[in-house]
Amino acid sequence: MSINIILVDDHKIIRDGLRSLLEKETDMAVVAEAExxxxxxxxxxxxxxxxxxxxxxxxxxxxxxxxxxxLEESP
Structure with missing residues (x-):
């Protein structure tokens, strides 16, 4: 079972860098990104x-x- 992750940053280069690092982990999946x-x-x-x-x-x-x-919606 994967750990599902959302990346949020207004700088795309930061999101891309984090995604690149996390994609190397077999038990983690970036499911969405937001700016x-x-x-x-x-x-x-x-x-x-x-x-x-x-x-x-x-x-x-x-x-x-x-x-x-x-956190109010999903503690």
Whole structure:
């Protein structure tokens, strides 16, 4: 069983780098990516990931506020 991960960062190069590292792990799968906190919340509802790797400083909804919303819905 894979550990499902969502990557969230407003810089694509960071998401690409993290994805590249995580793809080497056979027990982990990146199921989605987002470039802001609002999209991260939506994707968390859809995919129910085990882990969300998220930047703090992002447009639209920052990482701290997004994490709070995600944890309220999926503790």
């Amino acid at each position: 802001n906190g609002r999209d991260a919340v939506k994707l968390s509802r859809k995919f129910a990931p085990d882990i969300v790797i998220m930047d703090i400083n992002m447009p639209d909804l920052n990482g701290v506020d997004a994490a709070t919303l995600i």
